[in-house]
Amino acid sequence: xxxQAVRGTKDILPPEIEQWHAVEAIFRDVxxxxxxxxxxxxxxxxTELFKRGVGEETDxxxxxMYTFExxxxxxxxxxxxxxxxxxxxxxxxxxxxxxxxxRLWYAGPQFRYDRPQKGRYRQFHQFGAECVGSPNxxxxxxxxxxxxxxxxxxxxxxxxLEINTLGTQSVRxxxxxxxxxxxxxxxxxxxxxxxxxxxTNPLRVLDSKDERDRAIxxxxxxxxxxxxxxxxxxxxxxxxxxxxxxxxxxINATLVRGLxxxxxxxxxxxxxxxxxxxxxxxxxxxxxxxxxxxxxxxxAVGFSIGIERMLLLREHxxxxxxxxxxxxxxxxxxxxxxxLPAHALALRLRRQGLRVVTDVMRRSIKAQMKEANRHLVKYxxxxxxxxxxxxxxxxxxLHSTEQQTVRQSExxxxxxxx
Ligand code: AMP
Numbered sequence: 348x349x350x351q352a353v354r355g356t357k358d359i360l361p362p363e364i365e366q367w368h369a370v371e372a373i374f375r376d377v378x379x380x381x382x383x384x385x386x387x388x389x390x391x392x393x394t395e396l397f398k399r400g401v402g403e404e405t406d407x408x409x410x411x412m413y414t415f416e417x418x419x420x421x422x423x424x425x426x427x428x429x430x431x432x433x434x435x436x437x438x439x440x441x442x443x444x445x446x447x448x449x450r451l452w453y454a455g456p457q458f459r460y461d462r463p464q465k466g467r468y469r470q471f472h473q474f475g476a477e478c479v480g481s482p483n484x485x486x487x488x489x490x491x492x493x494x495x496x497x498x499x500x501x502x503x504x505x506x507x508l509e510i511n512t513l514g515t516q517s518v519r520x521x522x523x524x525x526x527x528x529x530x531x532x533x534x535x536x537x538x539x540x541x542x543x544x545x546x547t548n549p550l551r552v553l554d555s556k557d558e559r560d561r562a563i564x565x566x567x568x569x570x571x572x573x574x575x576x577x578x579x580x581x582x583x584x585x586x587x588x589x590x591x592x593x594x595x596x597x598i599n600a601t602l603v604r605g606l607x608x609x610x611x612x613x614x615x616x617x618x619x620x621x622x623x624x625x626x627x628x629x630x631x632x633x634x635x636x637x638x639x640x641x642x643x644x645x646x647a648v649g650f651s652i653g654i655e656r657m658l659l660l661r662e663h664x665x666x667x668x669x670x671x672x673x674x675x676x677x678x679x680x681x682x683x684x685x686x687l688p689a690h691a692l693a694l695r696l697r698r699q700g701l702r703v704v705t706d707v708m709r710r711s712i713k714a715q716m717k718e719a720n721r722h723l724v725k726y727x728x729x730x731x732x733x734x735x736x737x738x739x740x741x742x743x744x745l746h747s748t749e750q751q752t753v754r755q756s757e758x759x760x761x762x763x764x765x
Contacts, residue, residue: 355470
């Protein structure tokens with residue numbers, strides 16, 4: 348049996364990795380402009396963190412986690428999302444002791460035992476950010492802007508920002524009761540999944556894509572009707588800040604997101620261009636989470652974007668990536684005597700920052716020139732017997748095909764000048 352990557356995982360091969368580098372550079376730029384610092388946390392954590400932080404009744408904890416016992420008997424889980432890990436790290440290192448607000452970003456792999464399909468994997472990657480310490484709507488709007496700017500600069504525009512509020516904890520609780528009462532009246536007509544969720548995680552019923560459920564949800568009570576003054580004021584302030592920044596949005600009163608820790612603002616970036624995997628990213632305010640993880644009363648808000656899905660949308664909108672630009676030098680050593688000097692010359696050029704490809708197959712000059720073109724270098728530099736004898740090299744511009752003989756000592760100047 349030949350060995351293959353595990354179902355739901357995929358290799359990112361050289362041509363594609365260029366796209367990853369491009370968007371990663373954009374993440375860094377946007378994060379720097381908004382003054383977010385990077386955090387890297389371990390890929391696995393104790394299972395307890397996600398049970399407490401994400402919630403036992405969520406799909407993630409209930410059926411999607413990669414949980415295993417290590418050789419010491421501890422229950423560990425490959426992280427299915429980042430917020431719980433970031434909060435754990437903030438509490439563990441008392442990072443809020445010196446600064447009332449911490450702004451952090453991250454990018455890295457996440458693991459969920461989802462049913463694989465296009466845009467849905469078991470190992471996928473997220474870029475995200477958390478703004479911790481402020482209860483104010485400015486930080487909700489800032490987080491949404493960081494996500495929005497990132498998507499736009501990555502070349503995505505065919506998406507909608509959907510936004511909603513879950514209000515304060517007591518509003519959410521009150522709404523939950525109203526919703527349960529309503530859903531119980533329609534119990535018999537709900538899908539089996541939703542019937543179960545009415546008792547475990549009723550807000551999640553609003554996320555259902557089942558046609559029968561959709562009809563019932565359409566007439567369900569709206570959370571917007573039970574908001575108290577504080578919740579309403581917070582929501583309107585966030586929307587005003589988005590208006591000022593010219594960020595378009597659609598209010599979706601049934602948007603709840605699946606996790607237990609959200610309050611006030613929740614949002615999602617959705618697209619109609621990628622079939623069923625329509626969510627590119629999302630997030631919200633999660634003031635209760637710190638207390639759930641033993642970190643006291645610390646308000647916070649964050650988002651994450653799925654990198655694979657964003658790349659799918661980017662390619663869909665921009666078409667195939669444009670041809671790579673020619674870069675660097677191919678150093679052709681002609682004959683055995685040229686091998687050592689070419690080796691030394693290659694290092695000299697690399698130390699000047701040039702990309703240098705050398706021949707390690709001892710091929711003919713013709714084969715080496717073919718390789719040079721395959722590597723998309725700008726120049727071929729040829730070193731043979733004649734050049735060795737008189738301290739020169741032949742430089743060929745592979746774009747114009749012009750060729751000149753130059754002194755070896757002048758080579759860097761010529762190559763770097765263009
Ligand atoms: P969530 O926290 O579940 O809303 O996930 C945030 C984003 O991560 C989603 O909007 C997706 O873009 C991405 N995502 C979530 N699960 C997967 C998956 N199994 N495969 C690929 N991307 C995913």
